[in-house]
Amino acid sequence: MEPQIKASLISLLDAIKRSDGQRVVSEMERLDGFLLRGQTDGSLHPQLEHFLEKRSYAKALMFLGGETDIPVGACGGRPAKS
Numbered sequence: 003m004e005p006q007i008k009a010s011l012i013s014l015l016d017a018i019k020r021s022d023g024q025r026v027v028s029e030m031e032r033l034d035g036f037l038l039r040g041q042t043d044g045s046l047h048p049q050l051e052h053f054l055e056k057r058s059y060a061k062a063l064m065f066l067g068g069e070t071d072i073p074v075g076a077c078g079g080r081p082a083k084s
Contacts, residue, residue: 003036003039003040003045003046004050004066006036007033007036007050007054007062007066008063008066008067010029010032010033010036011029011033011059011062011063011066012063013025013029014026014029014030014033014059015059015060015063017029030057033054033059036054037051037054037055040054047065049065050062050065050066053065056075058075061073061075
């Protein structure tokens, strides 16, 4: 499911840049579906689940890209590099 989530995140972030409201809504609904399915079957990594729950989509994409220095948000996490 992670490759589909990553593709949806890329599409969502592109839609945001292009101000394509219909696509933004569509991708957010799709991501909510992935989250629900992952919560139901336990297939999502807890950190990815957290990012999707909080709608931290850029961080979710960083996580799926293998980045390790994901900036701290209001909820905590790893400190950002200076």
